[in-house]
Amino acid sequence: MSENGGNVGERSQQRMSGSELTRPDAEPIEVQAHHLLCAVCVRGGCEDPPCGKETLQPLLDAMWEYPYVALKITADLDLNRAHYFDVYEGRGENELPENFEQRAADHVDRRKDLEVCRLLGIAPNTVLPAFWAYRILFERAPTVEGICTSTMPGSADWPQCPHAGAGYFEKVAQAQNLNPEEQVALGEPANQHLLCILCTADKQEPLVEDNLVELRKRMEQEPDIPVTVTEGCCMVCDCCNVYDPDEHICYPVHIKNQLRDLNILEKLDLAPGATLPARELYARIYERIGSLAEVCGWGDGSNTAPFWAPCGGWQGDQLESAREAGLISGGKADS
Numbered sequence: 183m184s185e186n187g188g189n190v191g192e193r194s195q196q197r198m199s200g201s202e203l204t205r206p207d208a209e210p211i212e213v214q215a216h217h218l219l220c221a222v223c224v225r226g227g228c229e230d231p232p233c234g235k236e237t238l239q240p241l242l243d244a245m246w247e248y249p250y251v252a253l254k255i256t257a258d259l260d261l262n263r264a265h266y267f268d269v270y271e272g273r274g275e276n277e278l279p280e281n282f283e284q285r286a287a288d289h290v291d292r293r294k295d296l297e298v299c300r301l302l303g304i305a306p307n308t309v310l311p312a313f314w315a316y317r318i319l320f321e322r323a324p325t326v327e328g329i330c331t332s333t334m335p336g337s338a339d340w341p342q343c344p345h346a347g348a349g350y351f352e353k354v355a356q357a358q359n360l361n362p363e364e365q366v367a368l369g370e371p372a373n374q375h376l377l378c379i380l381c382t383a384d385k386q387e388p389l390v391e392d393n394l395v396e397l398r399k400r401m402e403q404e405p406d407i408p409v410t411v412t413e414g415c416c417m418v419c420d421c422c423n424v425y426d427p428d429e430h431i432c433y434p435v436h437i438k439n440q441l442r443d444l445n446i447l448e449k450l451d452l453a454p455g456a457t458l459p460a461r462e463l464y465a466r467i468y469e470r471i472g473s474l475a476e477v478c479g480w481g482d483g484s485n486t487a488p489f490w491a492p493c494g495g496w497q498g499d500q501l502e503s504a505r506e507a508g509l510i511s512g513g514k515a516d517s
């Protein structure tokens with residue numbers, strides 16, 4: 183949400199920094215799935231990952247430049263189609279795929295790649311923002327156990343990585359200071375802000391993580407102040423620790439906020455960018471949105487992927503309380 187015509191800080195001056203990586207038409211960076219882990223090992227101090235540090239450096243550089251960079255996460259799924267005919271039936275006149283023998287011999291890494299895809303819940307060649315790939319990975323694979331280790335550690339065919347027990351990966355993965363619960367505590371209560379302002383209606387002091395309280399108080403004091411409703415991040419986000427002002431993006435909720443904002447705007451029958459007085463806006467909310475569950479819990483509380491998870495507060499009754507009190511709207515709504 184942004185205030186129209188008032189003090190909008192520096193928001194109107196800001197433009198996305200637009201590096202090559204952050205352009206909307208930027209090609210995703212292709213990364214073999216288990217190299218996501220090897221990059222972490224390098225960050226944790228490993229000097230000689232099996233794939234070589236130079237293989238990982240472009241990935242590390244890109245993520246350093248833009249944590250939300252798009253990654254195409256690969257695994258050699260197609261090899262098995264040629265493999266069967268080659269091993270078992272003879273291939274006759276058929277050509278083998280490019281680099282077949284080298285690819286076929288890479289079965290240990292192929293297993294790791296597919297295991298990482300399984301943990302991420304994706305098919306090979308899926309594109310994910312790096313932020314989400316790692317967020318999911320660290321939650322589901324706090325160690326390299328079962329990925330880089332082998333149930334046959336002494337086997338010539340199934341060796342395990344010599345770094346699997348060194349703790350490089352674990353040092354980084356388990357030191358994440360933004361686990362999902364903390365993220366909910368820090369970020370989600372400030373999410374999709376028209377309603378979040380109601381979720382923090384009992385707060386009188388400004389919150390360190392966002393500007394929700396400041397905006398609510400301003401609208402309570404001046405209920406006729408014009409408010410412009412927007413999609414995505416807004417002036418609430420300025421002081422948030424997960425807001426990237428250069429790219430105008432909120433890493434943890436960028437994806438689901440977009441849909442929730444549009445769902446709210448649809449219910450309010452407003453187009454993105456519409457401007458109306460705060461009191462009218464909230465009267466419309468009280469009239470047209472029955473509960474937080476409708477938008478913050480997708481109606482049924484479904485959780486189809488980590489980046490689509492309902493907000494932790496979706497079962498709360500703050501909207502009903504605000505409607506009852508006529509918060510900002512200046513009177514009880516006929517709900």
Ligand code: SF4
Nearest residue numbers: 219220223231330343
């Ligand atoms: S332990 Fe696994 S992630 Fe780490 S360097 Fe070895 S193969 Fe890569």
Ligand code: SF4
Nearest residue numbers: 369372419422425432
């Ligand atoms: S950046 Fe904005 S949308 Fe994201 S968690 Fe912070 S306040 Fe919420």
Ligand code: SF4
Nearest residue numbers: 377378381478493495
């Ligand atoms: S339940 Fe909805 S309105 Fe409340 S904090 Fe979460 S996202 Fe915001």
